[in-house]
Structure formats: structure tokens, C-alpha cells
Amino acid sequence: MKQKIVIGNWKNYLDVHETLELATKISNEEIQDNIKLMISPCNLYLNKVNQILKETSVEVIGQNITSYESSSDTGGVTAIGLKNIGVNRSIIGHSEVRKRNKTFKSEDILKQIIPAKFNFVLCFETIEQIPFNILNNDFEIILAYEPVWAIGTGETASIEHINEIHSLVKAELLGLNLEIPVLYGGSVNPNNSNEILTQELVDGVLVGGASTKYEDLHKIINSI
Ligand code: 13P
Numbered sequence: 001m002k003q004k005i006v007i008g009n010w011k012n013y014l015d016v017h018e019t020l021e022l023a024t025k026i027s028n029e030e031i032q033d034n035i036k037l038m039i040s041p042c043n044l045y046l047n048k049v050n051q052i053l054k055e056t057s058v059e060v061i062g063q064n065i066t067s068y069e070s071s072s073d074t075g076g077v078t079a080i081g082l083k084n085i086g087v088n089r090s091i092i093g094h095s096e097v098r099k100r101n102k103t104f105k106s107e108d109i110l111k112q113i114i115p116a117k118f119n120f121v122l123c124f125e126t127i128e129q130i131p132f133n134i135l136n137n138d139f140e141i142i143l144a145y146e147p148v149w150a151i152g153t154g155e156t157a158s159i160e161h162i163n164e165i166h167s168l169v170k171a172e173l174l175g176l177n178l179e180i181p182v183l184y185g186g187s188v189n190p191n192n193s194n195e196i197l198t199q200e201l202v203d204g205v206l207v208g209g210a211s212t213k214y215e216d217l218h219k220i221i222n223s224i
Helices: 016-027 043-053 079-084 095-100 106-113 159-175 193-197 214-221
Strands: 004-009 035-040 089-092 119-124 141-145 182-185 204-207
Touching (some): 004 214, 016 035, 016 043, 016 214, 035 089, 089 106, 106 119, 159 182, 193 204, 204 214
Parallel strands (some): 004 035, 004 204, 089 119, 119 141, 141 182, 182 204
8 A cells, every 4th residue: 555644733732741742752653654644733833843853754844824925924924934944844724724714715825835845735625625727746735635524523524425525636636647645634533544544545634633642643643
């Protein structure tokens, strides 16, 4: 089986002590070659977590990038800012961001990060939210299907539903000659990770709550 991607999105669940403790445990974890693990801590602790994990195969990534290009965007996190601290990828377009920002358009962020060749994980709830026309193979793009009703609810999408959406997206990508992994996110846990990760059409999982508990994360990354 090809390598699968597991991304732990820690959102704002953990305080500084919990974050550093979990990052330290992960730094001692033996990760099999069939898994590429990425961790997305709260932006406040990104630099510190990146230092803890820098000698490992785990990639530390951002949770969001500002839609505004301007360096006068108070409170905004830019692709350049993340690059400065050695972080080369971020989640963008998470449904929790789209909910706060009703005018959110992936294109606004992609305008600044595509020229910067900054890697990203674009979350989508509907296929219409994927700007296929501006995606390319020049740098690493990951797509993540996250149905909003499955996020943090314990209600995982059925395997049939996941496969249906992934096959539609993959058909579009194939038509455009794009090689882009498509992940699933929404109530992934140690009990369902094997079934989801072993689907041919699923290139990995984006995990929220379960990734903040060491035992659960350990089981998920060892479930295949
Ligand atoms: P849960 O795994 O907690 O449902 O969160 C999913 C998610 O939003 C990951 O980005």
C-alpha cells in the first residue's frame, strides 16, 4: 500500500504545557514508512513544536493563513511569516475559518501562496469550493474533504459517501493531469481509521479531537 498521510489538527484544544508534552511524546514515536505524519498545533506554539520535532520525520504545519496579502494585517499569519520560522505548509479553508469569514474565498489566499510556492492543505466541504483552475503540480498541494456535519460530532461519513466524493474529485484531478492527494476528515478515531485509511481512493486523514490524545494518535498512525 502506498504511503498515507495523517494530519493532526490540534486546533485550540491544548494549552502550552499539553502541546509541548504531546509534541515531545510524538518526537519519541517510531513512525512506520507507510505513514507521513503532519502536526498542526495552535499558531502560538508553532515555532516551539517545530523545534521539538525538527529532527524527526514529522512535519509541522500551520492551521491557517490570512486572506490578506498586506503586511499591515494585524493578527494575520502570512505564508512568508510561516516560512521564516521553517514552516512550509499550512491548512487553509478549514470549515471553522469559513464559518467565521463568510466572504472567504480560497482564491484570495492562493494568490499569495502560489507565487511563494508555499505548500498547503485545502479543506473543502463541497466540490465547488475547490478552485481546480488554479491548482498545479509545481508544489505540494493536498486536498481534504471535511463534511461539516462530521467535524467534532462523532458522526463519521460512511465509507460509501467518502468514496463517492473522493472519486468525483480524483476524476477532476486526473482530467487536469494533477497529482494531488485527497484526505478525509471528520470524526476519525482509532476505531474507524483502519477502514478509512485502507480505501484506495483515500490518501490519508485529517484528524481533529483524536489527534490531541497521544494514545489515540498512536493507534491511528499504527492502524495500517
Ligand atoms: P474531528 O476529527 O474532531 O471531527 O475534527 C476534524 C477536523 O476538523 C480536522 O481538521
